[in-house]
Each structure stands twice: as C-alpha cells, then as structure tokens.
Amino acid sequence: MDAAQCWEFLRGHELGRLAYHLADEVHIVPVNYAVHHEPATDRRSLLFRTAEGSKLLGVVMNADVAFEVDEVVGEHATSVVLRGRARRLEEDEEHRSEDVPLHPWVDTEKWNVVEIEVSEISGRDLELSRPWTHLVQRDD
Amino acid sequence: MDAAQCWEFLRGHELGRLAYHLADEVHIVPVNYAVHHEPATDRRSLLFRTAEGSKLLGVVMNADVAFEVDEVVGEHATSVVLRGRARRLEEDEEHRSEDVPLHPWVDTEKWNVVEIEVSEISGRDLELSRPWTHLVQRDD
Numbered sequence: 332m333d334a335a336q337c338w339e340f341l342r343g344h345e346l347g348r349l350a351y352h353l354a355d356e357v358h359i360v361p362v363n364y365a366v367h368h369e370p371a372t373d374r375r376s377l378l379f380r381t382a383e384g385s386k387l388l389g390v391v392m393n394a395d396v397a398f399e400v401d402e403v404v405g406e407h408a409t410s411v412v413l414r415g416r417a418r419r420l421e422e423d424e425e426h427r428s429e430d431v432p433l434h435p436w437v438d439t440e441k442w443n444v445v446e447i448e449v450s451e452i453s454g455r456d457l458e459l460s461r462p463w464t465h466l467v468q469r470d471d
Numbered sequence: 472m473d474a475a476q477c478w479e480f481l482r483g484h485e486l487g488r489l490a491y492h493l494a495d496e497v498h499i500v501p502v503n504y505a506v507h508h509e510p511a512t513d514r515r516s517l518l519f520r521t522a523e524g525s526k527l528l529g530v531v532m533n534a535d536v537a538f539e540v541d542e543v544v545g546e547h548a549t550s551v552v553l554r555g556r557a558r559r560l561e562e563d564e565e566h567r568s569e570d571v572p573l574h575p576w577v578d579t580e581k582w583n584v585v586e587i588e589v590s591e592i593s594g595r596d597l598e599l600s601r602p603w604t605h606l607v608q609r610d611d
Binding site (some may be wrong): 389 | 485486488490491495496497498499500501503536537538539541543548552554563571572597599
C-alpha cells in the first residue's frame with residue numbers, strides 16, 4: 332500500500348490503537364480518531380479527543396507515538412501502522428476538530444484535542460492462517 | 472471485566488496489537504497470538520511467533536510491552552489491554568507453543584517463540600458514538 336492508500340484506509344475507519352510511552356513504560360489504548368485534511372497544504376493528520384486530566388495527555392510530554400488501524404475480513408487482515416508526534420492543540424486551533432467527523436462525543440466534559448503529525452506510514456496484509464480453529468478449546 | 476473475563480476474551484480472539492520500544496521509539500505491530508495456560512500453576516501467558524532476525528526480537532532487549540485486543544460490534548467496542556514483559560523462549564521451552572493453537576503458520580522459515588508474561592490486565596467498553604457517519608465524506 333502506498334501512502335495515499337494508507338490514508339484512504341484510515342479515513343474509512345474510526346477505531347485505532349495508540350501506543351505511547353510514559354516514563355519508561357509502553358502503553359496502548361484504543362482511540363476513536365478522525366483524519367484531518369488541510370486542503371491548502373494537502374497535509375493530513377489524525378485527531379482524537381481525550382478528557383481533561385487523562386493519562387493520555389502524557390503523550391504531550393513524550394510526543395513519540397505509534398498508531399495502528401486494521402480490518403479483518405475472513406482470514407485476511409489489513410493493517411496500517413504509522414509513527415509520529417502527538418501534541419495537544421491550542422485552544423485557538425481546536426476549531427479544526429469541528430471540521431472533521433469527530434464532533435459531539437462527550438459533550439458533558441471538558442476535553443482536549445490531540446493531533447498526531449505523521450512522519451511514517453505503511454500498510455501491510457497478513458494472513459491469519461487458522462489451522463488451529465478446531466483446537467481452540469484445547470487449553471481448557 | 473475482571474481478569475478471568477479478560478483472559479476469556481483473549482482466548483476467543485487471535486489478532487492483537489503489540490506495542491514495544493526500540494531505543495527511544497515506540498512501535499506497534501499486529502500480532503497473531505495464542506493464550507498459553509499452564510494447568511499445574513494456572514498461569515496464563517501470551518505466545519506469538521516471529522521470524523528469525525525480525526525487528527520484533529527487539530522486545531527481547533527491551534522487554535516492557537503492552538498488548539491490546541478488541542472487538543467491535545455495531546457501535547460498541549470491547550477492548551482488553553495488558554502490560555507485561557516479553558522474552559524469547561529457549562529452545563527447550565518452545566515445545567510449549569505446540570500445546571496452543573499457534574501451530575503451523577510459517578513452516579518454511581525459522582521462527583522464534585516470544586512469550587509475554589502479563590503483569591496487568593484490564594478490559595473496558597467504549598461506545599463509538601457516530602454522530603458523524605453522514606459527515607464521513609466531508610473532508611474530501
């Protein structure tokens with residue numbers, strides 16, 4: 332998959348997994364995201380919201396992150412992985428999240444918008460060979 | 472979800488995402504895994520295979536990892552996240568991967584078996600509120 336195909340894939344999905352570090356620990360969390368596209372510059376990034384005070388804001392202190400989105404159809408999985416830097420949008424930038432399909436969500440609490448600026452993106456297919464399907468109960 | 476429910480969830484799935492660090496970078500990769508259960512000790516761990524020379528073997532040098540498995544049904548997602556330590560099984564332990572539904576896969580190449588010893592496990596539900604479904608084309 333080339334970068335354009337990867338972005339198209341991302342745009343067609345909404346749930347990804349964010350990997351980040353806090354101190355020396357790696358964490359991973361599912362995230363409901365949207366792709367932001369700035370037509371003027373043709374720049375694309377990911378946006379997601381996180382509640383005020385969330386541990387996820389740790390990404391602001393340690394901006395290096397990785398993100399994964401996948402889709403499984405039968406025994407075939409497609410996975411797009413990206414690496415980049417996360418930063419919290421300033422209040423005067425948060426309007427950008429109004430332009431993407433990220434809207435209401437958790438309107439009852441204060442949230443922050445985090446953007447991931449993508450430095451690397453790649454996609455791959457993997458086959459889930461399932462010779463063990465009939466064995467799945469075996470370790471009971 | 473309590474720990475038993477989390478393990479049951481893991482046992483019922485086969486594709487997860489491994490987050491690990493290599494040097495100062497966080498990486499994430501989809502992984503086809505299996506749950507290993509040792510009846511004598513009632514200990515559970517995750518096993519996966521990785522090709523000889525794979526970058527994934529970096530987990531051996533930096534054993535701190537996180538792992539995520541999820542399932543989306545309609546607008547409802549269930550996600551199990553764990554943290555733990557990864558290590559490569561020694562040759563005399565690799566037989567353990569014979570006891571789990573991880574069998575053939577890539578029989579043509581030399582592989583290593585990596586085990587994740589789990590230190591924390593938790594599950595959560597998240598609602599994918601989709602007020603924007605009709606907007607998904609909007610950033611074209």
